Amino acid sequence: MQLVWFRDDLRVHDHPALFAAAQRGEPVVALYIASPQQWQLHDCGPRKAQWHYANVQALREALAGLGIPLTVWRCEHFDDIPARLGALCNEAGIGAVHCHHGLGVNERALEQKLADQLPVPLHRYADANLVDYSAITTGQGGLYQVFTPFARRCRQWMAPPQPLPAPEPQAAQPPLQADDAWSETVDLLWPAGEQAAARTLARFCQQRLSAYHDDRDWPAKAGTSALSPYFAAGVLSPRQAAHALSQQADGEGAQSWLNELLWREFYRYLLYHHARLSRHDALFPAKEARWEANDEWLRRWQQGRTGFPLVDAGMRQLNATGWMHNRVRMLCASFLVKDLHIDWRLGEAYFMQQLVDGDLASNNGGWQWAAGCGADAAPYFRSFSPYRQSERFDPDGDYIRQWVPELAEVPARQLHKGGPFLLAPDYPAPMVDHKAQTARFTAQFKQQMEETRHAS
Incomplete structure (x- = not known):
């Protein structure tokens, strides 16, 4: 019997591990392991957990149509998995375990433990x-x-x-075990499943x-x-x-x-x-700015109360839906690091806690790009102007008004000026001077680079 271990690959089509397991000519069974406390350590928020739960249920139905039972475990931490999975292999007569390579440090460490400790081979494949x-x-x-x-x-x-097909249906197999209790309240904007x-x-x-x-x-x-x-x-x-x-x-x-x-x-x-990126290390540490701690400013950014309409619209969309338009993601990230001078890691963590589509690699890469310390990063002297961005990409103010109702009656031309021009008593004044703050960031960063150059 062949066991396929599903993680961030909740589909039956174009699934190299599932396809390879089915080619062995033996019955195939499937396993998904929820690790909520481990996810929280990785800044995975409740929305992403809900999204996974919904898609695990859709995956169960798709696999059942192929005669493959899916068992769901709840193991709070990765450390709980090797002994339990090893016992299952012995009890159920599993001949091999199949999975896709993980990219993060903890995921790779878990795979290595399984490879070392399981009583059967662990076959790992590149995902599609x-x-x-x-x-x-x-x-x-x-x-x-x-x-x-x-x-x-x-x-x-x-x-x-050339995507792989789903495996051919097999004779229905009984479940390995009863599921562990794991459920999330599912209230999402996206329908789940392939x-x-x-x-x-x-x-x-x-x-x-x-x-x-x-x-x-x-x-x-x-x-x-x-x-x-x-x-x-x-x-x-x-x-x-x-x-x-x-x-x-x-x-x-x-x-x-x-x-x-x-x-x-x-x-x-x-x-x-560079697996260390999963631990919030900058790809180029020498290009890190000297970040400033300001809990109040961080809270206002998180809440969408900065006084910059397009920034606030984006953060409120994120908080309400678990998703934000990519153009606005770049603006909100630039604002946190280059206007507020707050460590990009705090923004990276907050996005992951809120996003339905939180992806470790893309989220980390985007934040390091904004902060200037990652691959192909925006240069330290480049920043996004909140007013210029809204004037170019939300000229009529439709997006801003949708997410910042306090500004519903403000004419578009005033939305792109901000400050006292808004004339909206329930909306905060800009929390910083954009030009002054970005100029200070540029000057400090340039000085830091000069100091580093002379020190070396």
Whole structure:
């Protein structure tokens, strides 16, 4: 009997570990292990736990249609897993365990413990990525640290995407054990499961892809794919997305979305080669700013009470829904680090605690990009102007008014000026002077770089 251990790969199609297990010619059974306390240590919030729970239930139904029973355990910490899984292998006559490689330090350590301690082989596979992270190197054999040459290399290297089918149905097997008690109150904006993901992908390709290049930066428009939660839980693989994309007419929209898929691959590539990123280490520590502690400012940023309308709209959307438009994510991140001078790790943690689509690699990469200490990072002298961003990408103020109702009656031209021009008594004044704060950040960072250069 072959056991497939599911984690952030909650699907039956294009699942290398499941497909390989089914090829052994023996009955296949499945296991999912919830580790809520471990997740909390990783800043995984309740929304992501709810999302996983909903998709685990959808996965159970999909596997049942293939005759594969799914057992769900609750092991609070990763340390609880090896002994229990080893006992199961002995009791149930498991011949081998199959799973996909994890990227984080703790996930890799758990896999190594299992490989060392299980009484049966642990077979690990690369998930259905677009590229082989171990094979993509520069012409000199080094690792890429800038996105554009990485993406160019990937486009040259990538074969036409060929997703794996789901395994053939087998004779229905009995469950390994009764499930442990694990449930979450599910109240989410996204329908769970592969079928929902496939419908969303098809709708995006048919209705939004052609305009994606133009519409993706406008937060008031439904211009994005809305697929990020499915990618984060592994309900949809990037190879499936790229395959669907290959069936469409090429154009600016298709190329722009492929670029976004490659950004996701880039951040996972970095985490694959630099596992310490999962522990909040900067890729380039020498480029870290000297962060300032200010709990009150951090709280106001978290609550969407900064006095900068587009920043506040984004943070309130995040708090209300567990999702934020990517253009606004970049602005909110830039504001925390370059206007408020607060450590990017606090923003990274808060996003992960709130996001349904929280992805370790993408979230970490995005925050280090904003802070200037990661790969292909925004230079220290670049910052996002909240007013310029709203004027360009929310010119009529529709997005701002949706999430900041205190400003519902304020004319758009005033929304992009802020301060006393808003004339909204229930809305706070700007908490800082944007130009002064970003200039101070730039001056301090430049001085720090000079000191580092002279010291070396």
